[in-house]
Amino acid sequence: MVTMKQIAERTGVSVSTVSLVLNHRDEGRVKADIARKVRATAQELGYQPNALARSLRTNKIPIIGFVSEEVATTPYAGGIIQGAQDAARELGYLLITVSGDDAATVEQEVLALKRYGIDAFIYSAMSNRVVTIPQCLADYPLVLADATDRDNRFPAIEPDEFRIGYDATTRLIEAGCANIAYVGCTTPGPIIAQRGRLEGYRAALDDHGREFNEALVCNVDGNEEALRAVEHLFAEQHPDGFFCFNDSRAWYVYECAARQGLIVGKDISVVGVDNHRVIAETFAPQLTTIALPHYEMGYWAADKLISIVEHRDIAPMPNPLMLAPIPPLDGEEPVKMHCVLIEKESVRPQ
């Protein structure tokens, strides 16, 4: 491994000069031609700084920890992590991801990160939920991604659930649907999403002079019972537009439509949230899928976190709100949805 010392000897200067030059602190301190010579030998020897040594000395390490308590095996995880990683890279950071099944494991992993001096974290729940921030993270710069802090202490990047519901419903209205159903979920799990999307649904109906009809809201859990409930919805209300909470719900609608000989995209219109690959591959030509902005949430969370730890404003990411034109209902492109930054007083020790 090439060290500064070697460069210094080879160039006939001291290590401190090399350090100055290689860290671009030579402006007006080191003569230009010496600087040039140093840079040349560094290049020539293929010098790579030893990040360990630097971090040991400076007591800061450009790595952010990405922590999630749930197993990160959900299909969503990848997008968030990738987004966070891309933002981190662009700002000169690495991302190190830890997770575990239980709080104890997570804490153990976080401790391992802290031993490396990692002191800034993203906490993610892998689906917008109310979470309790682990104690071991509470005293560090922290940003939530796709999660809501029970105690409301940290900045959080969440999907704009209301807008999702509002835009999806509006789209169905503009597509000419007269009778728009909402196929949602029973509350216990994703309560935030369910509530927000339903509100958006109602608001959109309201803003377009439509009456809200309780009977068109069909909250279901899964499997046989869900299928029956949706069948019932078809039979009783004859909806011609469906706003579906997620892929599973969309599938129930598809199954029922197929059984009744109704063609999606012709007899009925469907807008569904979530973009598992299977849906994109199979339903795409007929279904307008609204993809949750997982990548963007990750990206934005890392941006925000780094802006906190570096005490500076960072050029904002390409605004996800700008990335979200919803195409015509028969369009094939999956739609990126919005996310919002919930600003909180962030804990920022000294």
Next chain:
Amino acid sequence: MVTMKQIAERTGVSVSTVSLVLNHRDEGRVKADIARKVRATAQELGYQPNALARSLRTNKIPIIGFVSEEVATTPYAGGIIQGAQDAARELGYLLITVSGDDAATVEQEVLALKRYGIDAFIYSAMSNRVVTIPQCLADYPLVLADATDRDNRFPAIEPDEFRIGYDATTRLIEAGCANIAYVGCTTPGPIIAQRGRLEGYRAALDDHGREFNEALVCNVDGNEEALRAVEHLFAEQHPDGFFCFNDSRAWYVYECAARQGLIVGKDISVVGVDNHRVIAETFAPQLTTIALPHYEMGYWAADKLISIVEHRDIAPMPNPLMLAPIPPLDGEEPVKMHCVLIEKESVRPQ
């Protein structure tokens, strides 16, 4: 931050003694009661070793790099990464994941890892494919997960595609199906999986005295055309059993069955590979899903890699081959599938 020096002063011994004790190298070198005292003060002060300093000194860092060239946004990524991370944790390592869209970005990220002295890597393609190992990884200990090295130089953990095909088909035979179709994919993409599964399908038919019928093999791409092809398969061959390459293919079969009033689990039987969440949530009661062993591949890959860098055999993981009893066809449990270790001479510099 508490340092060894502080512990030394507090206990009235030297730092080296503290180091010895805290690294469990005190056996017969440090008097028992001194050791006890040292441990007590360490505990009391809440000492945490500084991993940076240690790694700088020892020139080794217990972190392994998980590199993937494709965007790690596929639903599969999470499982592999989680498996690798769990194995890493159990062996005292951290896992740091990098990826990028193109080779240049990946190389940049790998370089960043190397600056921290990270010198052991897992390379993963996020779906068993022939890949070219980036030059920057070729001279380091490396294990492939869910990928096949074009030049065949490194140990690799891959799904056992043949067994997947064989077992799925056997299961359909044992369920009493007379006419078993294979709904596969057109080759260009996942060529390894397609070939292996088809071979397994043929071998199972063969071993059970069934004739292979070309017309029952239906390789399709996606969307409308695929749907028509499967409809054609239904109409011409009237299969009563379906082995599906993945979720999308399974969906085509479901869609056609629904249109024809055939009940899955009664009139026809379906075994499908891949376990996207949507399938598990919706099809599960009727469909036998074979989940690819992503978690296990990641786990095993990390195990293998660490055994290489530490020059020691590691207690083997719970063998994924043992985890894979396929339940009866009407069972609800998704099935974990096998993976295999392809042993290669691993590159192990110095």
Next chain:
DNA sequence: GTGAAAGCGCTAACAT
């Protein structure tokens, strides 16, 4: 402008 020197927290060879 440049270099000498100290030290981040730790490990390990060498003294005692």
Next chain:
DNA sequence: ATGTTAGCGCTTTCAC
């Protein structure tokens, strides 16, 4: 059985 010492590669005063 314990302490002294010399670094690992880097940054950062402080002299000159």
